[in-house]
């Protein structure tokens with residue numbers, strides 16, 4: 001009896017094991033990037049212009065826990081809109097992940113009839129902030145709203161002492177890349193999602209158990225979800241490796 005072992009790894013594009021993995025049959029199935037904005041490089045005028053551009057169409061403000069139902073509704077209606085692979089996936093918001101506090105903050109845009117049409121959710125750790133995700137309701141895309149909420153979040157967090165801002169996304173996501181670039185982020189790391197399919201002669205327990213108990217022993221450690229980050233992701237884009245950006 002056999003089965004197809006399907007494993008996924010996320011590595012930096014300059015990882016020293018990259019060529020060895022590709023030669024061993026791993027295939028690149030997705031690319032992603034991380035980007036940084038340093039407080040010293042921010043231009044207040046640029047942020048203000050992005051916020052002002054949408055001031056007549058939406059009201060942008062920091063979200064509070066009373067907004068949780070609106071956050072969950074916007075998240076649910078856009079759940080399938082995130083391009084890319086496992087490295088940039090967006091898990092659905094839960095009551096817990098939509099709960100805001102000093103280390104988890106969110107900024108949103110409201111339409112004149114009181115609908116939340118955009119939000120960006122940011123994890124803050126001391127003087128560093130990492131965007132968890134940003135989303136705009138479909139009918140409101142391409143109007144500057146995404147850039148507006150991101151600019152508002154950077155401006156507010158700057159005034160609270162944040163010095164380093166990180167974000168990231170899928171290489172397939174032109175909208176995300178353009179939005180972050182317009183706010184001032186610069187790409188400083190690229191990630192590859194590698195996948196290996198192989199026929200493994202096997203008779204025994206289901207694949208998860210087999211991966212856990214068997215393949216790990218030959219150096220193919222497998223995360224419960226089938227993901228094996230080769231290197232520490234730092235601020236890169238793994239599904240919450242240390243708890244990161246997009």
Ligand SMILES: CC(C)(COP(=O)(O)OP(=O)(O)OC[C@H]1O[C@@H](n2cnc3c(N)ncnc32)[C@H](O)[C@@H]1OP(=O)(O)O)[C@@H](O)C(=O)NCCC(=O)NCCS
Nearest residue numbers: 134135136141142143144145146147174175176178179246
């Ligand atoms: C990515 C997303 C948040 C962008 O929001 P948006 O409100 O549509 O973006 P904006 O209108 O503010 O555009 C900002 C800039 O990006 C550009 N842009 C927006 N969408 C684009 C696209 N699909 N392709 C190329 N450029 C795009 C705009 O032209 C604008 O550039 P400019 O400032 O030079 O005029 C939105 O498309 C979205 O919600 N996508 C689904 C969820 C997602 O992928 N989120 C990102 C990963 S967490």
